[in-house]
Amino acid sequence: MSVGHTRRATLLAVLAGAALMGCGGGGRSSQHADSPHAGTAAKPRKPAVETAAQKKRKLVAKVDVSSDRILAEGKIHIAAGAPSDAEVRREIEAAKRHGAKLPSGESVQAFEAAEAESEGPAAGAETPLTPWNPRLKPIAAWIIPVLAWAYEHGWHGTVTSGYRTLFEQKQLNAAGAFSAPAGYSNHETTAYPGGAVDVTAPGQLLAVLRGYPGPRKLVGGVLGPADPEHFSATGD
Secondary structure, rough: OHHHHHHHHHHHHHHHHHHHOOOOOOOOOOOOOOOOOOOOOOOOOOOOOOOOOHHHHHHHHHHHHHHHHHHHHHHOOOOOOOOOOHHHHHHHHHHHHHOOOOOOOOOHHHHHHHHOOOOOOOOOOEEOOOOOOOOOOEEEHHHHHHHHHHHHHHOOEEEOOOOOOOHHHHHHHHHHOOOOOOOOOOHHHOOOOOOOEEOHHHHHHHHOOOOOOOOOOOOOOOOOHHHOOOEOOOOO
């Protein structure tokens, strides 16, 4: 074969290869000109956006898991008589049904508004950290040694209410619960003979307190079936 024929054959081969490349035959990344996706890159898929409800469920699940782990370690003991989450929710719903105005818990402003109407614990109130006060209620100081003695001598109940502010007493009145009008309740004072507590197992406490040797007596049962859990220096 002559040199001219060789050059001509090489040129034809190059042109044929170029034609094939132009039609997508020579590169793995090339797309056919007739392809509907020709000239467009694949769009990345957007991640799904979490709703507020989904975020809240994840947060609650995280808190529950943490709580379960802490309890499993055995370092925390829940005192007998402490309310469960379900009991607390039932109490809140019952108060709302009766018209009590409670902070919503959804904003800082709601709690600040409630705090502004509350005077806070009185000077004569203390909050004992004991098994018989699992809800950490502030209590008139003179009542604490009486209940401590009673617990050591056979009373196994707990305090459900102690000192109340005027605002808290108004809430009870608004809820329709049996209670003295705001401004007239022994729960709103701390100086003896003022001061009062509400307790569980009131019959047991009555029986135990018959043997209390101290000078300041805690009296219960005066209000009868209407308010059997109420104890104060005068019983009312």
